[in-house]
Amino acid sequence: MKTLVKKDGLFPSLENKSIHNFFDDFITKDLFDWTDRNFAALGSNLPSVNLKETDTKIEVELAAPGMKRDDFKVEIDNDILMISSEKEDKKEEVNKKENYIRREFNYQTFSRTFSLPETIDENKIEATYKDGILHVMIGKKEGIQKRSLKSIPIK
DSSP: OOOEEOOSSSSOEETTOOSOOHHHHHIIIIITOOSTTHHHHTTOOOOOEEEEEOSSEEEEEEEOTTOOGGGEEEEEETTEEEEEEEEEEEEEEEETTTTEEEEEEEEEEEEEEEEOOTTEEEEEEEEEEETTEEEEEEEEOTTOOOOOOOOOOOO
């Protein structure tokens, strides 16, 4: 007698069956996974971002481990914050004794843009990179009050 075993997926399979069920792998892992976890499997390198706003500043934390401070470009234009990076690595190994050359290259790029409120002070911006996280601090103009929430009735 063979025992049915519930795997991670939707359909059970036989305990000693060596071939994975096509529907189990395809349907449950690809079709029903609508999160952004699959971007890493597709080769995307879009870094995660945390945004924090206080009364005096806006903080942006961008996770980009393995990069250097010089790999980033941070710009503000017309209340749009643009954070981008381009990184290219090339490696070459030559072994004349065994008569081969191995060349490898890797190119990574990303760009993130954020709309900023009119209350920011473009003269109070600092960016630092530490422990794999890019920190961008954007100060706000003094004396400008944040508009209060206004509820709009639906007719």
